[in-house]
Amino acid sequence: MRTKLGHAIRQVALGGVLAAAATGGFAATQGTTGFTSSGDLDISLTVNSEVKISNLVDITLPDFSGTDVTGTSGACVYRNGGGNYLITATGSGTANAFELTDGTNPVNYSVRYDDGSGFAAMTSGSALSSGNAVSADDDCVTNGADNAVIEVTVAAADASTLPQATYAGTLTLLVAPN
Amino acid sequence: MDALTYSRSCWGCDPLALRLLFLSLVFIAGLNSAATYAAVQGTTGPTASGNVGVTYVQGLNVQINGLTDMPLGVWSGTGALTANDNICIGRTGVPLFSNTGTYRILASGDGVPGDPAAFMLSNGVRQMNYRAFFNDQTGTAGRQELSAGVVLTNQNSFGLSYFFNMIFTCGSENANISIEVPESELSGAAGVYTGTLSLMLIPD
Numbered sequence: 001m002r003t004k005l006g007h008a009i010r011q012v013a014l015g016g017v018l019a020a021a022a023t024g025g026f027a028a029t030q031g032t033t034g035f036t037s038s039g040d041l042d043i044s045l046t047v048n049s050e051v052k053i054s055n056l057v058d059i060t061l062p063d064f065s066g067t068d069v070t071g072t073s074g075a076c077v078y079r080n081g082g083g084n085y086l087i088t089a090t091g092s093g094t095a096n097a098f099e100l101t102d103g104t105n106p107v108n109y110s111v112r113y114d115d116g117s118g119f120a121a122m123t124s125g126s127a128l129s130s131g132n133a134v135s136a137d138d139d140c141v142t143n144g145a146d147n148a149v150i151e152v153t154v155a156a157a158d159a160s161t162l163p164q165a166t167y168a169g170t171l172t173l174l175v176a177p178n
Numbered sequence: 179m180d181a182l183t184y185s186r187s188c189w190g191c192d193p194l195a196l197r198l199l200f201l202s203l204v205f206i207a208g209l210n211s212a213a214t215y216a217a218v219q220g221t222t223g224p225t226a227s228g229n230v231g232v233t234y235v236q237g238l239n240v241q242i243n244g245l246t247d248m249p250l251g252v253w254s255g256t257g258a259l260t261a262n263d264n265i266c267i268g269r270t271g272v273p274l275f276s277n278t279g280t281y282r283i284l285a286s287g288d289g290v291p292g293d294p295a296a297f298m299l300s301n302g303v304r305q306m307n308y309r310a311f312f313n314d315q316t317g318t319a320g321r322q323e324l325s326a327g328v329v330l331t332n333q334n335s336f337g338l339s340y341f342f343n344m345i346f347t348c349g350s351e352n353a354n355i356s357i358e359v360p361e362s363e364l365s366g367a368a369g370v371y372t373g374t375l376s377l378m379l380i381p382d
Contacts, residue, residue: 031242033268033344037379039242042372043299043308043357045250045259049368081304081367135366177368 049177051085052078052138055146056173064159074146077115077175082135084178086127087113089150092170096124100154102165107158111171114149129178240281241268242379244348248357253364262356264316267335268343269381280334283312284378285324296326299359301369306359310375313354321356329380 031037059071079085089111093099099106112119115130122128136142152171220226244266250259272279287310289296297308313321314333324330335352342349355377 028245028247030245031240031377031379033239033241035238035240035381037240037242037268038376039245039265039379040374040376041245041263041355042247042374043250043261044247044370044372045299045359045364046252046370047364047366047368048252048255050255050365080365083367137365 047080050078050080050138051133051175051177052076053087053173053175054078054139056150059150059152059171061152061154064154064156064162066156066160068156069154069159070151072149072151075148075150075173076138076140076143076146077130077133077148078135078138078140079133079177080135082133084129084131085133086176086178087115087122087130088125088127088174088176089113089122090124090172090174092172098124098152098169098171100167100169102163102167105163105165105167107154107162107167109152109154109158109169112151112153114151116147119149119151127176236270238381239268239270239344240379240381241344241347242266242377243268243343244351245355245377248375250359256361258361259359259364260357262311262318262354264351265353265355266343266348266351267314267333267340267353267379269335269340270344271381272337272340274337274341276337277334279337279340280332280382282380282382283324283330283333284328284380285310285312285326285330286376286378287326288373289326293326297324297357297373297375299371299373301367301371304367304369306363306366306371308357308359308363308373311356311358312377313356314352316351316354318354318356321354331382 027042029040031039053075055074055076057073059073061069061071077085077087090096091098093101093106098109098111100109101107111122113122113128113130114120116132120128132147134140134143134147140146150171150173217231218229220228242265244264246263248261248263250261253259267281269279269281287297288300289298297310298305299308310324311318311321312324312330312333314335322330339350339352343352357375
């Protein structure tokens with residue numbers, strides 16, 4: 001009986017120690033008795049890097065008239081705290097190629113990206129280092145305007161050989177903190 | 179010297195002089211009683227006795243206890259982060275079944291006292307402000323917002339709770355501290371932010 005009782009007491013004690021340890025750190029300082037009494041508690045939180053791309057608009061390219069066919073979409077790229085980011089574009093063609101199709105005939109297009117410092121060519125699946133992400137809000141309302149432009153171009157040489165049809169595809173843009 | 183002259187020189191016979199003498203003796207006695215209760219030593223004899231004065235001054239005592247850290251976790255990207263904790267306020271000098279003993283709370287954060295931004299968390303580079311609240315009962319209903327370095331007055335609790343918290347060290351939670359980090363502060367740069375909130379309990 002004494003053995004069982006002692007074992008139970010040890011279990012309770014051990015449980016208490018483990019529970020106390022699990023609550024983490026005992027960093028809070030308790031007050032002591034006196035005319036005044038002061039105590040401290042610590043506050044902590046974690047803010048992960050957050051990014052967002054928004055304000056994208058579908059691009060309807062103009063009719064081919066003998067020259068390159070180009071269209072653009074604005075974009076808002078947000079990062080908490082602002083700063084740099086990586087943007088990766090992929091197309092909906094074979095192996096993520098930048099490609100439009102009418103269901104039968106594919107046609108390639110090129111992509112350029114401007115983060116405010118000038119256009120840079122993009123390669124499908126390759127991250128492009130960019131900057132000037134907004135931080136005030138995640139939809140560029142405070143900024144007053146989008147802070148990036150995506151441009152797509154079907155070269156005249158490609159467009160000129162295509163059968164008459166409607167060609168469509170999807171361009172996917174992935175933004176990550178850098 | 180005639181009788182009249184004598185009677186004037188006999189100051190012990192003068193009622194005014196007697197009153198002055200009496201008041202002086204009372205004053206001197208008062209001085210002695212307010213002094214240090216000098217011990218009286220015994221004298222040699224078949225028996226001897228001495229006296230020692232015993233003085234006890236009961237002042238107000240308080241104790242704040244039951245504080246725990248507030249890990250707010252990882253911000254989800256939207257909304258404010260909040261936390262609250264029931265704590266214990268102990269105080270002497272209050273009858274067990276009354277609520278006649280008020281107290282004050284003085285809170286301060288890591289910033290400059292008196293600055294509204296003093297309730298501050300930091301990741302070492304960037305700071306974010308938080309709001310702090312105190313409630314003189316458990317839970318957050320009816321809480322009052324704290325200003326760093328500004329005393330929050332007229333807080334109160336029941337004598338029995340005070341007693342338990344003095345005797346048993348947080349035997350009866352009777353107050354609450356809560357914080358809120360607004361979303362507008364959280365949308366800044368990434369990182370791990372920490373800070374310390376200090377509370378001073380002052381009895382009335």
